[in-house]
Amino acid sequence: MAKILCIDDEPILRLITSDYLGDMGHEVLEASSGAEGLTLFRRYRPDIVLSDLRMPDGDGFLVVTHLAEEAPETPVVIISGTGTLDDAVKTMRLGAWDYLSKPLKDMPLLGQTVERMLNKARERRNASQYLLNLESRVNELEHELQSWSSSHKDTVLRLEAALKTSIGSLNLALREKDPYTAGHNERVARISVDIGIALGLGEQEQEVLMLAGLLHDIGKIGVPESILNKRIALSPDELEEIRSHVTCGYRILCNIPFDGPVAELVLQHHERYDGSGYPKGLAGEGILLEARILAVADVYEALCSDRPYRAGLNPVDAASYVFKNAGTHFCPKCVDAFRQIIF
Known part of the structure; x- marks a missing residue:
């Protein structure tokens, strides 16, 4: 009642x-x-x-x-x-x-x-509580890591391992919730690193790209399964729920002491070069280079993958889409680097 x-x-x-x-x-x-x-x-x-x-x-x-x-x-x-x-x-x-x-x-x-x-409100409350619990656990690990870092090197190493395990668990939870993205994050990470190498990024930047690629969709944990696995077109409200995954992912990751802007890359990976993306409508060089790389890898891999509402494209057609949208959706120099590694 x-x-x-x-x-x-x-x-x-x-x-x-x-x-x-x-x-x-x-x-x-x-x-x-x-x-x-x-x-x-x-x-x-x-x-x-x-x-x-x-x-x-x-x-x-x-x-x-x-x-x-x-x-x-x-x-x-x-x-x-x-x-x-x-x-x-x-x-x-x-x-x-x-x-x-x-x-x-x-x-x-x-x-x-x-x-x-009422059901929609209940789903939102449940998702919010789930995220609060996850954020609380990550914050606990971060606090422990910082408290011991100055004098307990061995303990720090164990806590870092525990933190990585927790991140892996988050990724596994997402795979269980949205089976259509199983393997997507790993493939996006590999393609992103290859593009980064073609652009001359160093080892640290490549590591940041790898982590951001693995975690770029982690915010979908907060999106109801009924929306993630819907087989027909999404309503405007449902589309907004999907888009919220970038800010949700940022909230989960922003307090983790990565050696690079992993949380910011997750937040920006749906920005577009012409400013028509989300969540902030950033454009051009205002978008981090690694986020522009992620955008290319994410869209290409998503187009190649089967989804609940469509079959995947063949790699040639998916790559052609990326090439045609250089300068609008995608950074031109990232697309040029993608062209070097894809064929």
């Missing part, structure tokens, strides 16, 4: 919604305006909020804006009979999780939407 806050200035609509959701076993709180709804939310902390868009004394935009800041983990569904397409897009950008149109003639649709949003 969930606690649901229904915000609507029409009493009859609140009554119909409350009766239906109550029959499903949920507890329903009612508010007649955005301002009243926010007050009830802060007092009772419901699991999900259903809000009308046009209301006196605080509209749905107010509700979405405040809750996106105060409780981003709480689903907010806008239900409106007067909103336009632009309004719907605006509410989603502000932080709404879904948008339904009135009149709600199909009440089961409302029930299904509520259950879907």
